[in-house]
Amino acid sequence: MVLAISPMSFASLSWAEESSPWKLGERELPPPAHVSPELRAILENTPQPDVDAAIARRPETLEEWRAFAAESDATGAALVSKVSEVAHIDVAEDEVAGVTVYRLTPPEIAPEYRERLFVHVHGGAFVKNSGLAATSEGLLIAHFLKMRVVSIDYRMPPDHPAPATIEDVVAVWQALVSDHSSDSMALGGTSAGANLTLAATLPLKERGIALPGALMVGTPAADLSEVNDTKFLNEGVDRMLVSWSGYGAGGVELCVGDMDIKDPRVSPIFGDFTGFPPAYLITGTRDMLLSDTALVHRKLRRAGVIADLHFYEGLSHADYLTACPAPEVAEHHAELDRFLKEHLN
């Protein structure tokens, strides 16, 4: 029986008479009180995100997109080189099923992870982080979890829109399960990488390929077609994405190409998550994809999937990868570590 009557009283609420969409007024946002001193210092020293500038900087022509990606990838590769050196992580380029991958080996492997592997799908709005830059999140996982990581350098737009992106992830996974126990391996990533993690798990299931033992779904771009609450509420609040009308939506357009934007291969929220492996999800209060993360969590739960949701005060989109040396970064990885040790076989 569904109760059609609300037992709470609305008598004390006062509402104006406008209809939707609501027009929200200006407001101030101070640095958050209850975060680590390190994260607070980072946020206090972050100049306010500039929405207009972010939109103006969105590349238009294919040449501009290529230059944008190349510049970002070069900066990313330089940082990866530095981090892998500092953390003594061996980074070896390889090829699996015809796809470039990077094998990341930390100096010490945790005993529980000796026979286990993290298969990492990088983010970057479907246009950035090819080449060595693909490994940035993987390096943190290798470092904090003391775990071997394979980062997939999947093909990307503008030359290779979806579903090439997804098929590269599927091809690498299918090759890896031929000589690894599937449930000893996790599959996961952040942002576009979390989108691809979900989108690739759908064909794995459909084609009867053995599924991962666990998924990491970090602030996923789950619905590329619709707008959700926090894409509005956190515009100009999220220091990483700044605005969905910036390069994020541009990257999405390039990736979707001629496909239907509601195809689960590009917007996995429209897929069927029944039978998915246990999933770890993370977001933050300033994340433009907080809504997407919440929606994926609920959809997994409705499908009966084990799904653990974590969110952090003050963190923007994917900020758990960028806000080093804030202890929140280590905390996320400690939670991921616990989750994988519980669910991988």
Add this chain to the structure above:
Amino acid sequence: MVLAISPMSFASLSWAEESSPWKLGERELPPPAHVSPELRAILENTPQPDVDAAIARRPETLEEWRAFAAESDATGAALVSKVSEVAHIDVAEDEVAGVTVYRLTPPEIAPEYRERLFVHVHGGAFVKNSGLAATSEGLLIAHFLKMRVVSIDYRMPPDHPAPATIEDVVAVWQALVSDHSSDSMALGGTSAGANLTLAATLPLKERGIALPGALMVGTPAADLSEVNDTKFLNEGVDRMLVSWSGYGAGGVELCVGDMDIKDPRVSPIFGDFTGFPPAYLITGTRDMLLSDTALVHRKLRRAGVIADLHFYEGLSHADYLTACPAPEVAEHHAELDRFLKEHLN
């Protein structure tokens, strides 16, 4: 080892040069896309929350507060009478340890709950929902979970500020554990009720009183002294609280009285959660206390406590109690049901 270098590239971000606090511009917020048709209809038919009107309606004098509470309690009591009749729930007034309680008995008790009890602490900004109105959330729990509920009608300000509120909850709990197995009982509530659930568990632990088998911590007012991200971001977005400067902060002032606002008995986020029972938490994207919920979840996790976090697109503060007949209301109670069946003994 803490990595002091971020492996992600900031090269593509563009920032302005202002310092904190950030000044956020106007924006539009349409009804959310990925919610149930019922919830979408409710939100489309909700006039936009009016911040100025909410602040103007905050009572000032003690007489105004008493009239405000009395009006709200009368409306609440009328609704409770109607709901208990429709749902065939028996509501019996009783007294435990000198405190008024309401014993709620649904027409059918689920087999797993025959020897179990939900001890409910009502919300209402520490000033509302005395008398029969105290049972509104308890009725939903009794109805959806098919579980016996005891709702505590604790003393409230202005006549009885903290710690009288907490001591009434502690006294009822202590009396109940004399003839119930403590870990067969859950303790919980929403908003001020979740604040008191956490605040009362602290003295239970300190005084060596047997702890609940599980806690329900619904969108807790966890820090009454500081402001967190979503108190700013969701002002005028949250259709229930509307603004922290409305009656919410007024109720808090009355409740805190002469106590230090950082005393864990009024702001439990400052307490030590080590050894707390497994906790279920819930919030929504439009909730002004989304940050407080996230902070309590993280603090529980850091203390090694089992804590499951749920959040819902489009829901305002405590909206999972008000948005009937949206299926999100039933979904929350189904999740709470699973959690209690897993963790109560």
